[in-house]
Amino acid sequence: MPKDEIANKGGIGASTKRREDLRFLTGKGRYTDDINIRGQLYAHFIRSEVAHGRIISIDASAAEAMPGVAKVFTSADFAQAGSIPCGWQVTDRHGKAMLEPKHPILAEGKVRHVGDPIAVVVAETLDQARDAAEAVVIEIEELPAVMDMKAAVAGGDLVHEELGSNLCFDWGFVEENKAAVEEAFAKAAHVTTLELVNNRLVANPMEPRVAVGDFEEWTGQHTLYTTSQNPHVIRLLMGAFVLSIPEHKLRVVAPDVGGGFGSKIFHYAEEAFVTKAAHILKRPVKWTSTRSEAFVTDAHGRDHVTKIQLALDAQNNFTALRTDTYANMGAYLSTFAPSVPTWLHGTLMAGNYKTPLIYVNVKAVFTNTVPVDAYRGAGRPEATFQLERLVDQAARELGVSPFDLRRQNFIQPDQFPYQTPVAVVYDTGNYQATLDKLVEMADVAGFEARAAESKSRGKLRGFGLAHYIEACGIAPSNLVGQLGARAGLYESASVRVNATGSITVFTGSHSHGQGHETTFAQVVSDMIGIDASQIEIVHGDTSNTPMGMGTYGSRSLAVGGSAMVKATNKIINKAKKIAAHLMEASEADIELKDGVFTVAGTDKSKTWVDVTLAAYVPHNYPLENLEPGLEETAFYDPSNFTYPAGAYGCEVEVDPETGKVEVVAFSAADDFGNVVNPMIVEGQVHGGLAQGIGQALLEHCVYDENGQLLSGSYMDYAMPRADDFPMFQVDHSCATPCTHNPLGVKGCGEAGAIGSPPAVINAVLDALHRGGFTHVTHIDMPASPSRVWAAMQR
Known part of the structure; x- marks a missing residue:
């Protein structure tokens, strides 16, 4: 199809302007901080100013007597709550499960990084909460901070005494390759070695995190409004594992979200706090992060220290690769943290090259720092940086062109x-x-x-x-389940066709800047042949969208879009049955193009609206074997x-x-x-x-x-x-x-x-x-x- 026709149609291949931008550029976006509920209270977190210390006492009596203060919360108020869960379990090279410490909503007994929440003041206004926080007296016995990863593994002070070690896991991949890799290095004509640091980063999305908890006493319904990339996952983790709220009594809403880059995938303590506090106080509770808080509470990215080596033969062919990496987990295990330096990193160490033997060792280490988790790319940037720096260094040592060395070893x-x-x-x-x-x-x-x-x-x-290669989509569920994922990694979509032919698509994916409302509509528009303006995309609310895994890992179109294709195909197949009945033809002869159903080889036709209206006004309808209506749901679980x-x-x-x-x-x-x-x-x-x-x-x-x-x-x-x-x-x-x-x-x-x-x-x-x-x-x-x-x- 010519480019001008594609653009007019607004389907696949068109550089259609983002429909979302009209509200964003005119200041009409609705972000979580724009949500204010009548009677809401405001939360202010009192956070640790030391990286490692034992909590001796907390005296909130003076604060609780101050004007406007509803309550000062400490860990004692969450004694029945569960630990904030880690969503991925890694088994080390010895067959042992990773060490997994408790991650409380508020610090219990110890603080483990600067920014660790100790207490929360909830008051009528934010200023009152902040003023009262100054009156809370907290005594902490400061302990030596565990900062250097290699020293942390060697022994000494422990981030979590109950674990007996700072080594979360010692992962080897592929373990059965190890001996062959060592032999290849012994026989190599040339070995290139580099020691690298992948620097720690702060994601810094445009919108800091916000959480608003609400509770309806008369229905028992909890609602959390939050800046999240995957509201269904938050509902599952928080409801089932932290607060023990039945899923049908917990609604999670992620409205417009101003960027995430991975940092808003995870379930954070503040989300669980406002949800529980709203239940206890019987009033809505709101928390809005400051940018300074974000630096010490949002999960950080990267932070790897690596030694990487490449073996080559006399003809400059890559024969083996081996790496040793120390990966910083921070003080606790964030939601997907263990998967980042392992399955999202080790599996990409082949890069674009036909290196026959590879061995990757990763030691994940607890330190007294903010937890580290996925940040844009998540494991893939770390692997690519190691490999592409190494290949360039090898070319320099061998005196050959970095272009030619790559070409020679490409798959x-x-x-x-x-x-x-x-x-x-x-x-x-x-x-x-x-x-x-x-x-x-x-x-x-x-x-x-x-x-x-x-x-x-x-x-x-x-x-x-x-040169880079990336693994996107994180799938299939049966494979990642074997690798330690504690959730499925499918996606879902429901397609609802209205009687007049317009369409509403409900998706489990979430948009936080990617343009889903535009591109998803283009996909459905292209399949049916109607204008994309007739298609609405709905996401971000667990009460009206099918269970989905959200948006990360460049999965939205490949996984979420594929679920839409499946659901839309179900719609088209049913619509063809209706069209065949209306035109007294065989279903096999019905064709759909540009929003018109035709009988192949004839001039008989029915418009899309003719058929959708018949689905909802079934006066002339194949009732004996087909239900009225046009609404279908599909789940898509990738095979790779x-x-x-x-x-x-x-x-x-x-x-x-x-x-x-x-x-x-x-x-x-x-x-x-x-x-x-x-x-x-x-x-x-x-x-x-x-x-x-x-x-x-x-x-x-x-x-x-x-x-x-x-x-x-x-x-x-x-x-x-x-x-x-x-x-x-x-x-x-x-x-x-x-x-x-x-x-x-x-x-x-x-x-x-x-x-x-x-x-x-x-x-x-x-x-x-x-x-x-x-x-x-x-x-x-x-x-x-x-x-x-x-x-x-x-």
């Missing part, structure tokens, strides 16, 4: 489906094509001339290459991950006098399979690139030896701004459609954050080597001016 198009040595099977891909496209886009042939021009201005110009991949090229200029790095060009050639809305995909890539480049050059969550957060505000935590980036070049024309979902899509939301960090660091090192600083083999992220300058001086 070839005729090798798909490709069984990797780390369990997963890639269904499609063409890594040579994306690399060739990048070379064209980035004008690699003209780089030397640009480098010479930079040199004339006293700047060092470098080009950095990185999807595997988007791409090649990224970054050009930087380095000022040798100051070490300042400027990204002057960036090109991204991605394979996302089929693309529903090119404009939205491009925007997703832009956002991912901004976050990945931010990690590479600016962002760093830093603690001191006492567990105090030194970068706890925007004064110290450097967020990227628009003027830190050039205009990105983005291409997704090298598509190899996914073979196992009905849309052929692969996922795009995390790609930019996965492929960009190694491309940036590779570019910085290339610039330094071109400037004669050949002794610099690695610079840890962020490559700040001080770090780059210090590396040059060494």
Whole structure:
């Protein structure tokens, strides 16, 4: 179909403007903080100012006597509550289940990180709650903070004494490969070794977290309004495992959510608190995070320390890979934390390459820091950074082109489906094509001339290459269940057709910036042939949407969209039966195109509205074997991950006098399979690139030896701004459609954050080597001016 026809139709392939943006850009969005319930109280959390300490006493008597105070809550008020659950259990390489400490709603006996909640003041106004919090007297015996992961494993002070160790698990993958890997390294013609740090990050979405609890005493109904990426999962975890509320008596609503990047997947203590407090006080209770609170309460990302090695033969073929990683869990296990450095990381260590033998070891460690969990990419950026830095270093040591070394070791198009040595099977891909496209886009042939021009201005110009592959969708349920997931990872959709032909789609996925209300409507519009404006997308409320797993891991279209396709196909099949009856024809002869049912080979036709009206006004209807109405529900459980991949090229200029790095060009050639809305995909890539480049050059969550957060505000935590980036070049024309979902899509939301960090660091090192600083083999992220300058001086 010509592009202009696609655009007019508003279906798959159209760069339709996001319908959501009308309300967001005009200030009409409805976020959780916009929700205020008559008679609500306000909660203010009193949080630990020390990283590790024993709670000696809490005296709230003076506070409770202050004006407006309804109650001061401590852990004693939650004695019957369960632990905030971890949603994934990892079994270590010795067959032992991970150590899993209790995670209370409010600290019990000890505080374990700066920001750990100790008590909560609930009052008529927020100012009254804050004033009363000053009158709560808390005595804490400070203990040594456990901060260094390797020292924490070696012995000494414990974050959780009852566990007897700070080592959560010691994971080996694939354990049966270990001996063969060691043998391959012993026989290698060349071995490249790097030690890397993947820096800790704070997600910093636009909207801080908010939770509002409400309780109807006359019905026993609890309602939680929260900034969540997956309200159904919150309802399940909080209702079943923390507060023991029957699911039919617990409603969770996530309205418009201003960004998440992973940090709003998880069940947090504040959600359970306001829900329970509303029940106890018989009044609504609201908590709104400040940005300062977010730094010490929202789950952090990354924080890995890794040694990685690559073995090559005399012809420069990769023969084996091995890694040893220390992964920081923080003080408690967040919802999906154990899966990130293991199954979302180890299974991607093959990358785009046909390395025959791989062994990954991960030691997950408890420390006195904020819990660490999934952040945009979740395990995949960590794997890609390790691998792509290593391949570049190997090329430099061998004196060969980083382009040629990659091409030589790529999995070839005729090798798909490709069984990797780390369990997963890639269904499609063409890594040579994306690399060739990048070379064209980035004008690699003209780089030397640009480098010479930079040199004339006293700047060092470098080009950095990185190739990535991602596993999206996190599926299927039966597999992830064997790997330790404590929930299914399917998705759901209900499609309700109204009598006049308009459609409402209820989805278990959740949108927090991805444009679901636009793209999901495009999918259904394309299938039926009606205008996308006739389709409404409903999400975010457990009371009217089918059970779903929410949005993360670039799964919305591949999994949630596929559920919609299944449900819509059920609608179409039933509608064809009605149309066949109306036109006195065989169902097998009915065709649907552009919203019109026709009898093949004839001029007989019925419009979409003719058929939908007949479904609800069944005066002439095949009643003997078909129910009236048009409404269907479907659940979709994928048979495999999807595997988007791409090649990224970054050009930087380095000022040798100051070490300042400027990204002057960036090109991204991605394979996302089929693309529903090119404009939205491009925007997703832009956002991912901004976050990945931010990690590479600016962002760093830093603690001191006492567990105090030194970068706890925007004064110290450097967020990227628009003027830190050039205009990105983005291409997704090298598509190899996914073979196992009905849309052929692969996922795009995390790609930019996965492929960009190694491309940036590779570019910085290339610039330094071109400037004669050949002794610099690695610079840890962020490559700040001080770090780059210090590396040059060494």
